[in-house]
Amino acid sequence: MKQNGQSIGIIGTGMAVPKLKFKNNDFVKLGLETSDEWIASRTGINQRFIAKEEATSDLAYQAAENAIIDAGIEKSDIDCIIVATTTPDYPLFPSVACLVQNGLGLDNIPAFDISAACTGFIYAMEVAEKMMSSGQYKNILVIGADTLSKSCNWKDRSTVVLFGDGAGAVVLGEVKSGYGILSSKLGARGSGFDKLIIPKGGSRTPLTKDNVEDDDRYIQMDGKAVYRFAVNTIVRVVEEALAKIGMKKEDISFLIPHQANIRIIDYAREKLGLSREQVYVNIDTYGNTSAATIPIALNEVCSKKLIRNGDILVTVGFGAGLTYGTNVIKWFSK
Ligand code: ACO
Numbered sequence: 001m002k003q004n005g006q007s008i009g010i011i012g013t014g015m016a017v018p019k020l021k022f023k024n025n026d027f028v029k030l031g032l033e034t035s036d037e038w039i040a041s042r043t044g045i046n047q048r049f050i051a052k053e054e055a056t057s058d059l060a061y062q063a064a065e066n067a068i069i070d071a072g073i074e075k076s077d078i079d080c081i082i083v084a085t086t087t088p089d090y091p092l093f094p095s096v097a098c099l100v101q102n103g104l105g106l107d108n109i110p111a112f113d114i115s116a117a118c119t120g121f122i123y124a125m126e127v128a129e130k131m132m133s134s135g136q137y138k139n140i141l142v143i144g145a146d147t148l149s150k151s152c153n154w155k156d157r158s159t160v161v162l163f164g165d166g167a168g169a170v171v172l173g174e175v176k177s178g179y180g181i182l183s184s185k186l187g188a189r190g191s192g193f194d195k196l197i198i199p200k201g202g203s204r205t206p207l208t209k210d211n212v213e214d215d216d217r218y219i220q221m222d223g224k225a226v227y228r229f230a231v232n233t234i235v236r237v238v239e240e241a242l243a244k245i246g247m248k249k250e251d252i253s254f255l256i257p258h259q260a261n262i263r264i265i266d267y268a269r270e271k272l273g274l275s276r277e278q279v280y281v282n283i284d285t286y287g288n289t290s291a292a293t294i295p296i297a298l299n300e301v302c303s304k305k306l307i308r309n310g311d312i313l314v315t316v317g318f319g320a321g322l323t324y325g326t327n328v329i330k331w332f333s334k
Contacts, residue, residue, distance in 0.1 A: 006132065006133070006135065007174065007176065007177050007180040008129050008133065008173070008174065008175065008180045008181055009175035009179055009180025010172060010175075010298065010329065011073075011139075011172070012068060012069070012071025012072070012171040013066075013168070013169070013298050013302045014063045014066025014067030014170075014299055015063050015167065015168045015169070015295065015296045015300070016063040016166065016167050017049040017059070017164075017166040017167075017289075018049045018050060018053075019052075019054075022048055022049065022050045022164075023036075024036040024045065024047065024161070027157070027160070027161055030154070032154075032155070033157060040284075042263075043263075044261065044263070044265070044284055045161065045164075045288075046284045046285070047164075047285060047287070048149075048163065048165070049164050051149060051150065051165040055147065056089055056096050057088075057089045057096045057099035057145070059145050059165065059166060059167035059292075060096055060099075060100050060167045060169070061100050063168055063169035063292075063299075064103075064104065064143055064169045066169065067169035067170055067171050068104075070302075075106060076106070078106060078109065078141050079137045079138055079139055079140065080141070081109065081140070082097060082111075082127060082128055083095065083096040083100060083111075083113045083144075084113070084114045084116065084142075084144045084291040085120065085144070085145050085146055085290075086115055086117050086120065086146060086290065087146045087150065087290070088113065091201075095111065096113055096145060097143075098111045098112075100141075116321060116323045117290065117320035118288070118291060118293065118317055118318060118320065119186075119291075119324055120144055120290075120323075121142065121143075121144030121168070121291045121294045121295050122294065122316075123186055123325055125172070125181065125184065125327050126186055128142050129181045132172060138174065139171055139172065140171070140172045141169060141172075142169065142170050142171075142295075143169040144290075144291035144293075144294060145291060146165065146289060148219065149165050151219050153215055158221070158223060159219050159220075161287075162261075163219075163290065164287030164289050165289060165292075166289040167289075168292045168294065168296035168297070168298060168299055169295055169299075170298060175332040176332050179310075179331070181327055182247075182328045182329065183242070183244045183247075183328040185237050185241035185244070185326050186323075186324075187233070187237060187324050187325060189322045192225065192322040193321065193322070194222075195229065196219070196220075196221045196222070196321075196322065197221075198216070198217065198218060198219055198220070199216040199217075199220060200216050226318075226322070227264065229318065230261075230318045230324075231264060231268075233324045234264075234317075234324060234326075235272060237326045238252075238268075238272065238314055238316050238326050241327075242314075245328065247312070249272045252272060252314050253307065253311035253313065253331075254278055254279075254280070254313045255268070255315075256279075256298060256314070257269075257279065257280075257317070258318060258319070259281070259282060259283035259289070260288045260293075260319075262283055265281060265283070268316065280297050282296070293317070294317055309333060310330065311331045313331050314326060314327070314329075315327045
């Protein structure tokens with residue numbers, strides 16, 4: 001969006017995943033009553049990467065470094081760091097953003113986390129863009145990073161097979177006038193807070209020696225309710241964001257949806273009237289990496305040169321909260 005004479009867009013992307021590749025059949029080897037066929041056909045996932053020795057900030061830092069190199073700027077050109085995550089290294093504080101800032105040696109610039117689950121990266125993009133629109137910031141590092149495998153019950157086949165770990169990062173900076181982020185729309189439906197939740201371990205029910213073994217210290221999900229929420233929300237929010245700038249779904253060149261389930265992605269593609277070539281899918285390789293799915297996809301789309309200057313790129317996501325959101329970007333790369 002052009003404000004204070006500045007159009008704000010993505011000038012660099014990066015990503016990182018943990019070392020350990022974990023295939024669907026590896027769950028069977030662990031004794032889980034599931035199959036490669038069930039997981040692949042219901043979700044589109046074939047494998048994911050699992051963080052064993054890595055913490056969220058390790059992946060976030062690597063992704064950030066790659067994005068800064070890709071942007072062709074110095075680390076010292078970054079003037080704010082925002083990390084979208086729900087799986088920080090430490091339970092409450094410090095934030096992952098402060099850990100990344102320390103790694104980059106950028107003491108004194110603002111650094112903070114945003115909690116909007118799988119929609120976090122889209123929320124963070126909107127916040128960063130509005131901060132830059134004020135004219136006070138020139139290059140903001142926006143990172144989506146999560147290690148949800150550590151919050152899954154590895155005995156619960158209905159959730160553990162869905163998630164993978166990873167991080168993606170972008171540098172937002174000034175782009176050619178009229179390009180960059182054109183519109184965003186964020187939303188939440190707090191009435192569905194209990195559809196995707198970790199019930200214990202927070203201030204509502206702290207862990208004690210009596211409940212520390214309870215299953216609900218892990219992710220609990222009403223999969224069908226989340227599915228319904230996603231299909232009812234994501235097409236509408238994209239259309240609303242486009243309408244704000246006088247565009248329609250026919251104007252979309254390329255869609256990067258949150259990678260949670262191939263059937264949700266296919267639903268959005270059909271409703272938005274897009275071809276398979278216009279929708280990026282990598283859920284088969286990474287699973288649902290939560291706040292990282294969209295920036296990881298952005299990095300791959302850029303590396304593979306799948307979008308050209310002037311293309312209208314739309315990202316859309318949904319997640320726990322229940323949250324949802326979209327960014328509409330007129331692509332420009334140097
Ligand atoms: N392997 C084999 N069988 C399984 C597995 C598994 N991994 N998981 C569940 N099943 C079984 C169930 O027990 C059930 O058996 P039953 O019929 O005997 O009771 C059967 O398969 C069907 O289960 P459903 O839950 O009805 O399966 P469904 O078709 O709804 O698919 C899924 C489940 C894939 C989770 C789907 O509901 C979904 O994708 N929902 C959206 C979830 C989502 O997007 N979550 C991420 C949100 S983002 C965030 O913020 C973290």
